[in-house]
Amino acid sequence: MSGLHKKPSSELAQMLRSGEVTSVQLTELFLDRAEKLNPLTNSFLKINRQTALEQAKHADELIQAGKAPSVLTGVPIAVKDNLTTTDAITTAGSKILENYLPQYDSTVVSKLRAAAMPILGKTNLDEFAMGSSTEFSAYGPSKNPWDLERIPGGSGGGSSSAVSGFLAPIAIGSDTGGSIRFPAAATGSVGAKPTYGAVSRYGLIALASSLDQVGPVTNDVLDAALLQDVIAGHDPMDSTSLVDSLGQMADFASKTDVKGLRVGVIKQLASDGFQPGVKARFDESIQLLIDAGAEIVEVDCPSFEYAVSAYYLILPAEASSNLARFDAVRFGQRVLPEGNPTIERVMAATREAGFGPEVKRRIILGTYALSSGYYDAYYGSAQKVRTLIQQDFAKAFASADVLISPTAPTTAFKFGEKLDDPLAMYLNDVATIPANLAGIPGISVPNGLAENDLPSGLQILAAAQNDGVMYSAAAGIEKLQNDQWGKRMIDFAPELEVN
């Protein structure tokens, strides 16, 4: 059974069905690894040994009775801590929710329970998912298994480090501007953001409601597709939930032929500003696609120049409104100020003590963008840029089936490198943000090692509701890469060891 922890979830699922392994055995294996290695990576804020084993036992009963409700039944999973769970404290990485035990499960968690996937624990994130490194978590940063002195990407660095360090076989993330895709790129794993509305946001602690989307964090494309199939679907509890099914992603991920695939290279995301190694690996992948018979076209998206700016107006505006719910009345911390504690002063003292620096920065920026006299110039213009970006994508997808770019301009950076320069941190999301603004699906797959032998990522985007096209292309590119390397890129990662 050695090496079991490195197997993709699709293979673990087969072994569960054939009786080679039980869910209790698998869940114990990953709980043991998580408990042993979490002091190194700080991937988990909470590990649920007891409930995970109960759920595993239930999964085994279903499998033995031939009643497994899902392909992934019995495969244990890690969940980002901004999705509510009734059996585990849900902090969203914030001190203000330190003791918050939700009264309801998020729809995604309900679906995992219905599929009988044991939940190993809750993973770390930048506070309220605001950040690209997990350095803004109130509970300390997560570490990158490739180099423990570097960030695992953010905001979903807990899930990415858990999966790439094999503390969990598969995980859930959320992506508002790249929080699934950049962590995947930084840790040599796979992360997919489905089309906006494909997965319910009910019970996802809101950051920016018109941008947030839940998605899979895995070590290969098929696993991501299988997990999207578990968590996707219409939900009456989310009014932005898509009504029609987008199909079975796992079927699309089994189609790996890229011959004749029209691949658009985004001019604005293939030039300056990318680390030389990241750019070199990207150019090599283009050649790999050409050699395999794909048709490469250059596409022009001139409005992308404004995407980061528009995003950092829309996101803070929506966040400042969403986070107004932390009012020290119904849930969360309450801090009493000195002197006469009126409700208003209690709110201000609580939010001062409960929110970290990035959250305060963005709430105040959002309050500015929405304030009278500035609203039209800032928030209004940003919403118009959103239209221009959608128009750019529409034009691009007229000549290409999928678009590709490096997932991020850099590989994983060191702790503290961008902490005091908010703008530099924001610019790291330059390639991932446009997909959120337009609501289209995007995935990051491993794209070879760049500077310092650190992973780089390749982003593949498809038109809205064409998640299947994205998974086929991603599976095709992954196969070309793995054939070239002789193994998965994640298999080049150093082994985590506790001294």
Next chain:
Amino acid sequence: MSEITPENVRHLASLARILVTDEEVEKLAKELDVIVESVAMVKGAVSDDTPATSHPIPMSNVYREDVVKPSLSQQQALSNAPDQADGKFKVNAILDEE
């Protein structure tokens, strides 16, 4: 010219109900000024006749059936309250006595 002054930050923080120290005000004013100066480029990117997009996938009038379903009990609803009394959320005085 600075767009964001310490006075702006103080006002915005009070609108956002966040207590800020003088030190934080100075730091935030500097940081936000850099950010606002950078994101202000959106103003030059669009014209009056560019339509605005608030939602990525167009949808309108999403209704649900008006049916009674089980919901949280009073006790459940209060389970995370920092303070409660008589089955209700208890808050501090709304009006200042001074």
